[in-house]
Structure formats: structure tokens, C-alpha cells
């Protein structure tokens with residue numbers, strides 16, 4: 499029998515946590531034959547609700563679930579962790595300046611990064627979901643100098659999935675026929691969903707669409723502002739779709755991309771495509787054996803270049819701001 503994989507989820511009592519934990523426990527995160535132990539990390543006010551969720555997890559009698567620990571101590575929460583999903587974050591409230599938002603999140607992600615550094619398993623893989631995800635990942639990474647930098651990633655898979663769905667709706671294609679879509683840059687309104695290298699049933703997606711106005715005025719803003727549209731419609735931010743994307747991100751990282759296809763992940767830049775080294779930015783990546791690689795050699799047209807640069811510039815500004823605050 500296999501040793502269970504330790505999966506730590508922060509913000510476990512929140513709405514994404516509630517949509518996420520049951521799918522981890524039922525085998526969707528790592529595989530239908532991989533036993534898991536869950537660690538739920540919350541702040542003290544969240545512990546009681548996390549205990550309630552743990553009761554429900556017990557009540558599912560999931561065969562793969564080998565244990566649940568609940569704690570408000572990051573050192574305990576990340577002890578022996580193989581996979582960490584950092585979901586809990588400080589949301590932007592009305593009138594909050596960017597500097598305040600970044601410092602509030604620094605107060606969460608810096609100590610969590612250190613706790614990962616000091617306690618996690620050698621093969622730890624980290625996905626940051628909590629916003630601002632890319633920069634929170636940078637903060638956690640900087641606080642974990644003993645962990646290989648590439649283990650810190652940020653989630654742009656929800657944007658990737660949203661873009662596939664919009665493209666399928668526009669063209670009448672099945673989502674499963676769409677491959678090689680790319681989200682570039684920051685998980686924010688500046689992100690750039692790129693269809694110039696995407697294929698629909700093997701044909702170039704941009705040629706199938708053949709409508710640059712739709713691309714610029716409809717597709718890109720719809721994908722980038724989808725989060726706000728969900729809040730408007732549902733009265734609460736994306737939760738089940740965000741949880742689903744977190745599952746997809748880790749599952750793909752661990753189990754690999756299909757031959758010929760790729761996915762989007764926020765990862766530390768190695769300087770590819772002119773993205774300054776070290777920024778955690780979204781790229782097209784292939785994955786295999788638990789490692790990812792940036793897809794190289796894509797031709798970036800002017801339309802794409804301007805949009806990638808704008809999002810990367812925002813990431814550089816966020817990095818400069820957290821540097822100034824002493825968070826990295």
C-alpha cells in the first residue's frame with residue numbers, strides 16, 4: 499500500500515476550501531489510487547467551521563482519506579506537507595490601497611513561507627490561490643530559501659479554463675477540442691489570454707475565429723473580468739470553479755500534460771519571452787514527472803507582445819512594492 503500524501507489547505511473554512519476539500523479527499527487532486535492526509539490550516543476564528551467541514555469529510559467515508567488534522571499553527575499545518583494549497587488570504591476591502599493589501603497579505607504569506615521552509619517535506623509543491631496570487635507566491639517563496647524556487651506557483655488555471663469555455667462558445671467547438679491556449683502574466687485584469695497558438699480540433703484558433711475585434715473587445719475583457727461578473731451574478735466570488743482550477747493545476751503538475759498540449763501556470767520566470775527573471779508570471783507550460791517546463795520558441799506577434807508587456811509591468815510594480823515593504 500502507498501504512503502499517504504500530505505496535503506495542506508489554508509483557508510480551509512472558506513468558500514473555496516469547502517468546494518476543494520471533498521474533491522481532494524475523493525482522489526481528484528492526485529489520482530484515484532493515491533491516499534491522502536489532509537491538514538487544514540485556519541486562523542483561530544475559522545477553526546470551528548473547519549471542524550464542521552472535517553465532520554462532513556468523515557461522513558463521506560472516502561476510502562482514500564487517511565486522516566484530517568486541523569490547526570492554526572503554520573508549523574504544524576505544513577509539517578511533512580507534500581502539497582500545499584495556499585487559499586486563505588486577506589481580500590481587498592473598500593477603500594484599501596494596494597500597499598495596505600500587500601502588507602496585509604505579507605503578514606500571511608511570509609510566515610507561511612517560513613513554516614513551509616522549516617517543516618514541509620523535501621518534495622513540497624506549493625500552489626498559491628489567495629490573491630494577489632502571483633505576488634503572494636513571491637512573498638512565500640522569498641521566505642523559503644531552502645525550498646527550490648520553482649516549487650512556488652500561482653494559479654492562473656481558472657483564467658485558462660474560462661478562456662477555453664469562451665472560445666468553445668464562440669466557435670461551437672467542444673472544450674475538449676481546444677488545446678494550447680495560454681494565459682500570460684498576472685492573475686488580474688491585465689492578464690492576457692492568447693489564442694494565436696491555440697488549436698481547435700487541430701486548426702489554428704485565431705484563424706478559425708478570424709475576428710480581431712471580437713478578440714480585443716469581447717474575448718479578452720470577458721475572460722479578464724469574469725471574476726467580477728461572477729460576484730455580480732452570484733453575490734459571492736468564484737468558489738467551485740476556483741477549487742476546480744486548483745485541482746486541475748496540481749493534477750496536471752503531478753500527472754503531466756497530454757502529448758501535444760500544454761497548460762498555463764504562474765511560475766518563476768527564467769527570463770523566457772522577455773519576462774524578467776524571478777517574477778512569478780503565467781506561461782505556457784508542459785509538465786512531466788512532477789516537473790514543468792516553459793514551452794519555448796513561440797512566435798509572439800505585436801498584438802500579444804503589447805498585452806504580455808502590460809501585465810508583466812504590473813507584476814514588476816507589485817514586486818517593487820513588496821520589496822519596498824521589506825516583504826521579499
Ligand code: NAI
Pocket residue numbers: 508509510511512513514515539540541543544585586587588589606626627628629630631653654656657685735736737740
Ligand atoms: P473566504 O473569505 O471564503 O475564505 C478565506 C478563508 O481563509 C477564511 O476561512 C479565513 O479564515 C481564512 N484565512 C485568512 N487568513 C488566514 C491565514 N493566515 N491562515 C489560514 N487561513 C486564513 O475566501 P474564498 O472565497 O475561499 O477565497 C480565498 C482566496 O482565493 C481569496 O484571496 C480570493 O481572492 C482568491 N481567489 C483566487 C482565484 C484565482 O484564480 N487565483 C479565484 C478565486 C478566488
